[in-house]
Amino acid sequence: MFSPEFYLGRADRIARRLLGCVLVRVLGARIVAGRIVETEAYFSTNDPACHAHRGMTERNRVMFEQGGVAYVYFTYGNHYLLNAVTGPKGRPAAVLIRALEPLDELDLMRANRPGRRDLELTSGPGKLTQALAITGKLNGADLTDSPVMIAARNGGEDATRFRVGRSGRIGIREAQDKLARFYIAGNPHVSVRGPRVARAAKHTGKPQWAG
DNA sequence: AGAATGATCCTCT
DNA sequence: GAGGATCATTCTC
Numbered sequence: 179m180f181s182p183e184f185y186l187g188r189a190d191r192i193a194r195r196l197l198g199c200v201l202v203r204v205l206g207a208r209i210v211a212g213r214i215v216e217t218e219a220y221f222s223t224n225d226p227a228c229h230a231h232r233g234m235t236e237r238n239r240v241m242f243e244q245g246g247v248a249y250v251y252f253t254y255g256n257h258y259l260l261n262a263v264t265g266p267k268g269r270p271a272a273v274l275i276r277a278l279e280p281l282d283e284l285d286l287m288r289a290n291r292p293g294r295r296d297l298e299l300t301s302g303p304g305k306l307t308q309a310l311a312i313t314g315k316l317n318g319a320d321l322t323d324s325p326v327m328i329a330a331r332n333g334g335e336d337a338t339r340f341r342v343g344r345s346g347r348i349g350i351r352e353a354q355d356k357l358a359r360f361y362i363a364g365n366p367h368v369s370v371r372g373p374r375v376a377r378a379a380k381h382t383g384k385p386q387w388a389g
Numbered sequence: 390a391g392a393a394t395g396a397t398c399c400t401c402t
Numbered sequence: 403g404a405g406g407a408t409c410a411t412t413c414t415c
Contacts, residue, residue, distance in 0.1 A: 254397045255408025304397045
């Protein structure tokens with residue numbers, strides 16, 4: 179696991195560094211794992227897309243904790259979304275984990291998402307929480323020592339090089355100029371959706387897809 | 390107290 | 403490509 183200091187830096191830097199790392203979910207005797215292939219950074223109170231941009235509420239309370247804990251919240255009446263809180267205590271920022279590449283205990287993921295093809299198990303922020311049984315009970319959990327953790331990439335087969343793609347955030351209207359979404363270019367498990375991103379790319383005239 | 394909204398997913402066409 | 407599901411949180415009256 180990472181030391182807590184890993185989470186104290188800027189959210190966008192950490193979002194990028196989390197690519198290729200391994201999300202670990204401990205379910206009894208089973209260790210469910212997936213490689214992080216897509217993330218999104220949410221900055222502090224000056225980021226209008228950040229839940230905490232208007233100050234602390236009951237819902238976003240854990241975002242104000244010191245980096246290294248999980249911020250899990252419920253949305254759209256159906257889905258839990260998992261974030262890694264970043265930065266020092268009192269400065270609310272986080273990284274949304276948007277997609278995984280399944281690594282371990284695939285059968286458990288399939289059981290949690292019956293009828294889905296393997297490519298659909300964890301290719302989205304709401305899908306991966308369902309596959310890994312992540313709910314609001316894990317809100318505030320310690321990402322360095324708890325049933326949800328994030329591990330560094332191995333020195334072994336996970337150390338393969340990859341290109342990092344970057345774009346505006348998905349499902350967000352505000353602050354598209356921040357280009358706060360990062361993903362492993364070409365990885366089939368990245369959640370793909372186009373319109374908003376395509377519009378943003380056209381608008382700025384700059385290339386926003388790195389593969 | 391009531392209404393609007395949303396860091397999404399799924400099922401159609 | 404479009405719309406419904408579904409409900410906690412937040413904002414407004």
